[in-house]
Amino acid sequence: MAALTKNHGVRFVDVGEDARTVQVPDFSTITIVATAEEANPAIFPLETTVHLYGDEAEKLAKLGDAGELSPAIDDILGEGVSPSILIRRIEKKTTRNEQLGAVIGDPSDRTGLWGLLDARAQTTVRPGLILAPGYCNDSPIGATQATITDQGSGYTAATVTFASPGAQVVPKGTAIVQGGKVVGVQIDDAGFGITGAVTMTIEGDGTGAAGTVATGPVANPVALAMSAIAKRLLAIGICDAPNLGRVEAALWAERLKRDNGRYLYAIDPAVRRFVVLDGSDDTILTRPASTTVAALFAKRDRERGGPYWSPENQTSSAIVGTARPVSYYDGEIDHEANFLINAGVNTFIEGKELFGSETLSNDTNWRFVNKVRTENAIRASLPAALRKWRGENFTAHNALMIVKTIEYFLEELVSLGVVVGYTRYFDRGLNPNANMRQGILRIELPHENTPPISDLQIGMRPYLAAFDVLASDIQQALGNLTPVTGTY
Template sequence: MAALTKNHGVRFLDAGEDARTVVTPDFSTITIVAPADEANPSIFPLETNVHLYGDEADKIAQLGDAGEIGDAIDDLLSEGIAASILVRRVEKMETRNEQLGAIIGDPSDRTGLWGLLDARAQTLVRPGLVISPGFTNDSLVGATLVTMTAQGTGYSQATATFASAGAMVVPTGTCVIEDGKVIGVQIDNAGIGIVGAVTCTIAGDGEGATCTVATGPAANPVALAMSAVCKRLLAIGIVDGPNLDRTAAGLWAERLRRDDGRYLYPIDPAVRRFAVLDGSDDTILTRPGSTTVAALFAKRDRARAGPYWSPENQTSSGIVGTARPISYYDGEVDHEANFLVSTCGVNTFIEGKELFGSETLSNDTNWRFVNKVRTENAIRASLPGALRKWRGENFTAHNALMVVKTVEQFLDELVALGAVLGYTRYFDRALNPNANMRQGILRIELPHENTPILSDMQFGMRPYSPAFDILAADIQRALGGYDAITLAA
């Protein structure tokens, strides 16, 4: 061929390419972000992703007894699994507000939860299930609205000073002045951890301006940060509810429900586990449910060799009950477990041991079930690696076909597994204009439907009169020769 370089002799050329096999990464590594102030810093440095397995007892012992990480690992191991675990230790802080801030971290500095974005590069392990036990349950109260009760007169400048006894952080705000009047106060910082009334005093070169301050709960900031991080990681964050009552759980969940809520699996109430502490101190502890749930996710993944199924209906081996009783009755609608799942979108435990619910905190019903989200995560995480082979190859019809064949083979397998109900794929010419293709852009449409769980099994119950025909026939067979004439005689 004149188009190829000349050669005198024998050589071997790669004459064609075939579709590539797609390899699904592991989504079962449980990732804990929390303080552990007695940990050995040489093994578990602050703000560092460290990978370990549940059977590395010597390494786990170096976490010490203080802080949340050691207890969380005990919760995981009590479920009878030797899990793959990522630990990210944050600094132990003095106040609750500071501790939440340390766990959230800074997205620019990659600290706290945001540091998990570097986990795969640092450890070669993908964070699949993310927890921060005991730090996602708050609904922190802050200032929500300043209402002017009098605008005053003669102001060219004014300062708003907020006060609230016992607040972790006192709100701040800026006066808005127009025509010598304070027409409003803009809340710059809503404050946090407010436990009582908030007052606001206006001082300046005018007089008479007064206002009142309304307060209200806000979405848990750790859970919100976790949802954003998990979106980047294609992971699931398991978040603990307030552990108060069903109304509080529903309100807590509603504040978190949003687009990225599909990456959060909520659980309420807390659970109870028997813990061996130091000799006579053995006792039953109240523990965040997220650690137990993470273990059940990992257990189901290992049992079925993939992340495509809900962890629901598994019974816990490590808990002795829940922190408050949750009513449940088979075949009935009116019980607390159904209220939590169906009304609030909050998963729970029934009968003190069985995981009940497959809900996420998505505001899009298409991503209501956690198994659908994890299946989508697996698809989006798996395909790029397999399709990397075609990046940089010439844009030909054959190579485009091989890209599609690679996708087809993977989705065919997911359909066979029952993880995807069905799919189609096509080349839309209108979405592939010449100008785009000239720049090497290929767009393939890939509509598909991930398999939902079986959530609501309904049976239409009604009388069935043909059953009496069956009964009559049975009677005739039983009576044998006792026909009507014989009976009359």
């Protein structure tokens, strides 16, 4: 071909590219952020993500007994699985509020949970299931509303200052000035670790403005951070609810329901486990349920071959019961298990069986955790497979191979029963010439992930025709017996 560089002789030229096979990464690695004060710092340094497997007993022994990491791993291994595990050890703090702050960490410094964003780069392993056992269950007290009791006069500008002795983070807000008066205060930061009353002072070039501050429970900050991080990592955060009662669990869940809530799976109540303790009497302890649930997620993934199925309907191999009874009755709706599910909180029924596939999403399309994990798998897998065409010439053939790669992958997911159906098309209106000139190609991929069976309804009604069957059976049984006439 004259268009190619001139050559005298024989040579090989790579032509035409075929569609690629999509490889789905592992989404089952259990990732734990917690304390371990006695851990060997050479093996488990602070604020460093370390990868290991559940059967590396010698390395696990170096975690020591103190803190939450070692018992969390024991909980997981007690379910009869030996999964891939990522550990991130954080510093032990004095107060609960400081400890919550250490678990969350700093997004700029990549500490605490935020450090998991670097986990794959540091270990080559993708966090799939994220835990912070025992740190998601409370609802810290924060400023919920500022009420102006006196608007004052003569203001062109004003600032508001909050005070709350003992608070780890004091609330912050902005004064709203209109017509020379302070007509309201917007709370910009609800604060954190508030233990007493909150007061506010309004200052400016006017006089007389004053108000009061109401406090109340706010969304758990560890769970919120976990949801944001899980979204970035295409993972699922497993959160322990308050372990107080169904109403408390429902209120806790309602505060967390939001767009990123689709990446959170909540569980309540806590569980009971028989624990072998070094140097003291073995006993039955109350433990966070999130570790047990994570093990059941990983177990189902390994049994089925991927992250596309709900973990529910599995029985725990290690818990001896739940921290409080949860009522459940087959065929009825008036029981605590159903109440919790309707609130977005999963539970254990009969003291051992995982019940529920709910996320904390405020969008019903992402209500079920297996649909979210299927979507995570699609969004994590396709870009890697399609990367081959980055930098290739924008031709119809290459566009076709991109579409074929998508088709082959989605067809396999349909065959597995984890995607109900899909379509794909090239929308000319979304691919104007100006975009294509810049190398921009957009392919539409509408699809529907398979939901679990959640509400199995069986319609019950009388069936009069059944007596026709009965009559036929009677006639067949009696054979040729005919009515007898005569006198007796």
